[in-house]
Amino acid sequence: MDKIRRRRDRLEVIYDILKIIRQHHNSIKPTPLLRYSNLSSQSFSEYINELLEKGFVKEITNEKEKKFLTLTDKGFRYLEKYKLILGFIEEFEL
């Protein structure tokens, strides 16, 4: 049973991506983030675009012109509220 990996739902994938960014001192390059997130590159791009669009993460460029992803306040709030969101969805069978 354990060998079959459960498919993560959308909210869980978002949580995982945001958690990885936070664990890396709130600054990580897209390539290692893709590796840690266990997603296909296409899914990863779709999720990152969605997160950028909805203001959960923002892209910053350092002095060496390297791109990093960091969490916004909204991103931190999502991480903080995630357990409650899951509880709510489960409670009301949504």
Added chain:
Amino acid sequence: MYTSSPLFLLVSGRNIEYMPMHHLIDPARLAVEISYTLVVVFLCFMIYFKTREIYDLTKHEGIQYFRITFSFFGLAYLLRFLSILFIPMGVTFDSHLLTHIFRIFPMVFSGYFSTMAILSLTYSTIWKKLQIKHTLLTFNAVSVLISVIAFITRSPSLLILSQAVLLSFTIIMATYTDSRSRKISPLFILYILFFLFWMANLFTLDPRRFLPIEIQILFRIVSIAVVGIIYYKVAKWTK
């Protein structure tokens, strides 16, 4: 214009065949209705506002329809109250237009909002298993159709009947989509009770169906308790 007002008819002792005496504005009944409406509407809108943040963060379809449910139920209860308040005015005015405005329209809109709410709550629990295209458009079409029926018949009876059919459909769908789980969820019972109380509320809108004030109060208390439990469950997860 006001020669057929209930007060005039009462004072003059004329028989009002089309408007039973008990349904003229009775202060006790009005007080019960105001308190009941205020509490239920407050709880419904609180549920709507308390879930705003988790919806903004997730854009979860189930949460979206859950919120729509309670905003529409709040409006439906508010208009139901207006309907009760304006029923005596239906005999106060000789003009058909004013009768329509004060008596029929609140009932029609109440029918529309409550049908939208019933459909949304059902969909919020089954949306993962049953994807409907143009969901909101479909729900609006069904709700408009039911409220048009209410308008044509000018009676809550057909509204109750339509919503009873809808409720039966909801129970069948919920059972069908959740056929793997053998036990009935307490939430499902809570939702069914919520719907049933709403329909019982519509049932008592008809002036011919008079219930003693004690039974009405008891009925309202149990109804508030059901909405209160739902609110408590929401508040627990939206601190």
